[in-house]
Amino acid sequence: MTAVSRNNLMSNSNKRAKLIKEYTKNNPISDTKMVKNVFQFDKISAVKVYDLPRHLLILNPENGRFEAELDIIRDERKSKGASLELDPENEKDEKIIRDMLKGIHPKNAERAGAFKKLYENIEEVSSKTGTNGQEEPGIITHDGLLVNGNRRDTVMEDLAISTKKKKGDPLKYHNLRVAILDSGVSKYDLWKNEAKEQISQESREEYDYVNSALEIKRGYLLLLKKGLTDKKAKDEISKTLYGRSVKDVESYLDFLKIADLFLKQIGKKGQHRFIQDSGSKAGEKGIVTILQEVAKKKLVYEKAGKDDEFIAKWFKATSLFCLISKRKPTISKAGKTKKLVFGHRQYRRFETQAMATPETIQRVLNAKVLSDVKITDPTLEHMNQFSDAIDSAIGLYDVQTTVNNPLILLEKAQDALSELSKDLNSSHKKEMLKIINESNGEQIIRDIKSLISEITKKNKNN
Numbered sequence: 001m002t003a004v005s006r007n008n009l010m011s012n013s014n015k016r017a018k019l020i021k022e023y024t025k026n027n028p029i030s031d032t033k034m035v036k037n038v039f040q041f042d043k044i045s046a047v048k049v050y051d052l053p054r055h056l057l058i059l060n061p062e063n064g065r066f067e068a069e070l071d072i073i074r075d076e077r078k079s080k081g082a083s084l085e086l087d088p089e090n091e092k093d094e095k096i097i098r099d100m101l102k103g104i105h106p107k108n109a110e111r112a113g114a115f116k117k118l119y120e121n122i123e124e125v126s127s128k129t130g131t132n133g134q135e136e137p138g139i140i141t142h143d144g145l146l147v148n149g150n151r152r153d154t155v156m157e158d159l160a161i162s163t164k165k166k167k168g169d170p171l172k173y174h175n176l177r178v179a180i181l182d183s184g185v186s187k188y189d190l191w192k193n194e195a196k197e198q199i200s201q202e203s204r205e206e207y208d209y210v211n212s213a214l215e216i217k218r219g220y221l222l223l224l225k226k227g228l229t230d231k232k233a234k235d236e237i238s239k240t241l242y243g244r245s246v247k248d249v250e251s252y253l254d255f256l257k258i259a260d261l262f263l264k265q266i267g268k269k270g271q272h273r274f275i276q277d278s279g280s281k282a283g284e285k286g287i288v289t290i291l292q293e294v295a296k297k298k299l300v301y302e303k304a305g306k307d308d309e310f311i312a313k314w315f316k317a318t319s320l321f322c323l324i325s326k327r328k329p330t331i332s333k334a335g336k337t338k339k340l341v342f343g344h345r346q347y348r349r350f351e352t353q354a355m356a357t358p359e360t361i362q363r364v365l366n367a368k369v370l371s372d373v374k375i376t377d378p379t380l381e382h383m384n385q386f387s388d389a390i391d392s393a394i395g396l397y398d399v400q401t402t403v404n405n406p407l408i409l410l411e412k413a414q415d416a417l418s419e420l421s422k423d424l425n426s427s428h429k430k431e432m433l434k435i436i437n438e439s440n441g442e443q444i445i446r447d448i449k450s451l452i453s454e455i456t457k458k459n460k461n462n
Helices: 003-026 064-079 091-101 109-129 150-165 187-198 209-225 230-240 246-265 288-303 308-327 344-354 358-365 368-372 380-401 406-424 429-438 441-461
Strands: 031-040 043-053 138-140 146-148 175-180 330-333 336-339
Touching (some): 064 091, 064 209, 138 150, 146 150, 209 288, 246 308, 288 308, 288 344, 344 380, 380 406
Antiparallel strands (some): 043 175, 138 146, 330 336
16 A cells, blocks of 8 residues: 555545534434443443444445455556555445455355345344334444454445345435544454454454454454463453353364464465355355364363374364365266265364374384375365375274274174175176276285184184
């Protein structure tokens, strides 16, 4: 952003502040006689709520609800030679902000569903009461920046447009009720007002987990900058976010640490949208839930005294697991098509079974695929090999946990050999034999024969 544009922003800020002040003075009816508790100057204050024309207000381009998506927008703007920063007073940039709030672009099915629900709720209240349908006042800075209420403003914009198309009266949607903060509030005060409204457990429509974590980290860093210790900063944030404990705050920060390590490992540093994006269905959480588990497990391994080499190998394995979970690849093997399912349940099984004993851990972490794979761009073959390594480790775990029941072990061996025999009699025979011959299949068959002979001999001698 150039110095000229900064000067323009300051000039526009002063003009808006003056217009808002003049409007409230010249229009006593704008005073709703309501007050709203807000944070300013490190304390809670009850400030007046006014009914203001929306054209005096501007959207917040740094709204925490879409912080994770901003990297995509910035990349797009960079490719076009545009300023990386969004200007809410620019009509095109305003539309970009509104589209993010509505989950249109970047596409976010969960956010789109939440916006639709809010729209329908406000529309219903409006039709029943004859008002604009707004139930809770927003919060703005003295110069009209929406700290809280960006989505409600966007709903009003859409309702005004749709009502006009229907030959109705859109004027009732031209205003928004807002509490006005005093001039000179700190960045941390602004953060507290946004976070309290959108991340605390009493929030009706809180941010998604990734954006909540980013917002909490922003507040945490602001407090460290003010000179607070790590412990005091976390305690202060916990007090701001009603219903969130210090442990909750630490979980968000730990999650973000592991998320940043993962993104760096796969060559997508800072691209938090990659973690958040779940595809097309509302309610899906992408790999957020898996990374939450990874963050907890890393702390467990560190407390258990696992060395750096172990943790590095394990983290590479979990990173590959997350990538496969994101891509949902379909592989073809021995004439059969198979979709690799690496979801949250499968990750639980990976940690509780494949990583359960020294022997199973060795099958995963010492698998050749982990040294061969390019973690920034794994091939289908490597993903398939990693899946096989996990299956092998889980199979060994099953054997180890049933070792006191020889009949179960014999039945499992029988089932596996029976299934193999069926495949060798099917149309996949050539492909199956090719796999056996190109690997160490012949040696495994000899070992099986030897083991059967040895077990038979011991059983007879008994």
